[in-house]
Amino acid sequence: MTTQPRKAWIITGPTSGIGHRTALELAAHGTLVLVGRSPAKLKEVEAEINARPEGHAVSVVCDFSDLADVQRAAEEITALGLPIAGLLNNAGIMPIGTDRTAQGWDLAFTTNHLGPFAFTEALIPHLPDGANVVFTCSAVEDPERKPAVMAGFRGARYLSAEDSMHGRWQPRGSTRPGLDAYATSKQANLATVLAFARETPRLRFNAVEPGFSPGTGLSRDANAVLKLLATYVFGPLAPLMPGGSTPKRAARMITRVLTEEADNTGVYHDEKGNPMLGSTQVRDTVFQDRVVAETRALLTRLAQDASHSGSEA
Numbered sequence: 001m002t003t004q005p006r007k008a009w010i011i012t013g014p015t016s017g018i019g020h021r022t023a024l025e026l027a028a029h030g031t032l033v034l035v036g037r038s039p040a041k042l043k044e045v046e047a048e049i050n051a052r053p054e055g056h057a058v059s060v061v062c063d064f065s066d067l068a069d070v071q072r073a074a075e076e077i078t079a080l081g082l083p084i085a086g087l088l089n090n091a092g093i094m095p096i097g098t099d100r101t102a103q104g105w106d107l108a109f110t111t112n113h114l115g116p117f118a119f120t121e122a123l124i125p126h127l128p129d130g131a132n133v134v135f136t137c138s139a140v141e142d143p144e145r146k147p148a149v150m151a152g153f154r155g156a157r158y159l160s161a162e163d164s165m166h167g168r169w170q171p172r173g174s175t176r177p178g179l180d181a182y183a184t185s186k187q188a189n190l191a192t193v194l195a196f197a198r199e200t201p202r203l204r205f206n207a208v209e210p211g212f213s214p215g216t217g218l219s220r221d222a223n224a225v226l227k228l229l230a231t232y233v234f235g236p237l238a239p240l241m242p243g244g245s246t247p248k249r250a251a252r253m254i255t256r257v258l259t260e261e262a263d264n265t266g267v268y269h270d271e272k273g274n275p276m277l278g279s280t281q282v283r284d285t286v287f288q289d290r291v292v293a294e295t296r297a298l299l300t301r302l303a304q305d306a307s308h309s310g311s312e313a
Contacts, residue, residue: 006030006056008082009258010123012064012116013091015041018136018210021251022090023049023057029259032057033077033084036091037064064091064115065101067302074122086132086258087123089116089189095178098167106167108178112185114165117192117295124200132204133196134258137268139209140179141187142279147212153179155279156187161294164188190268190278191291197266198285199292204265208257210250211271 007030014023014034023032027049034049034057036042042059049057058080062073077084092112099107105114120133127133140148143155157169157180164184173180190207197205253273270276281287 005083007085008033008080009085010035010077010087012036012062012089012119014045018247018250018254019090020045021247022088022254025251025255026088026258027052027055027057029255030056030085031082033080033082034059035062035073035077037062062119064119065105065107065111067110067115067118067299068306070115070118071122074119077123078126084123084127084131086134087120087127088134088136088254088258089120090136090254091116092136092185094182096176098177098181100167105165106181108181109164109167109185109188112182113188113192114161114295114299116189118299120192120196121296121299124203127203129202130204132206132258132260133193134254135189135193135205135207136254137190137193137207137209137278138183138186139270139276139278140183141190141282144279148183152176153183156180156184156281158184158187158281158291161188161291161298165298187279187282188291188295190282191288192295193268194266194278194282194285195288195292198288201265204263206257206264206266207268208254209268209270209276210254 009026009030010033011019011023011026012035013019015036015038023034023045026032032049034042034045039059039061042061046057046059049055060073060076063069093108095108101107101110116135139145140153141156142148145155152174154173157173158164159168159170163169167177167181169177169180169184193205193207250271253269253271256273257269268276268278277283
């Protein structure tokens, strides 16, 4: 009797916060491909999982703000030849101010949207029918989300993929530009999920809102006082707030959505795993298709520019 190979799951951003908790939860369901930017932290999580009786994980280093690195990582994963059952695009950052990549692009939009988009498109041809691709999104993209507005967000401020890459947003946004970048990148994630679900019915594409969960390490540049408050004050109170959760609860919900064998696709799940709606704008299929078309065109041009520069060197 032939033994079926264990399912394999790709998870990005598995070294801290919700991503780390989800990796530990997901490890019970098969082999994990851990994808992140820190080799040392990846090895720590890999060792933690491999120390379990049935645990098996491998690491692939990838900086999602570096599009060439994203392509290399996707090729490295494909070369592993694993029976991939699902992909969780969880890696993300939320800067307070305006941070830039080495190329001068907006760091949050590049890391949260352009990198994961390119990563997913590179892997899609190699995913078997029925594989589930899940993006970690955020309700802060919705300008009508009252808790997000109280926290300083003003919803997504999308103009175009090109403008977003350069950190240009619709006016009258947040007083902290990093929040506009984050909200816009999360709206682009959700638009991608909803468009891809219509485009590629042989696969499943879904989204999750993990809930308000302070102290997850999402914001790299928060000061020490804010980090302490998030971890020891707001963190314990979060489950009592509307839309609140904890990394452990979020991990269970995300794992359930990722591993379920139902045919659900194009579903946006709230912190409890129930279907929810995104903003009015992101529910518009014309807008969804525009985000995807503009992102594809931008990534194609950037790849051509990089190839041209390389041939001249």
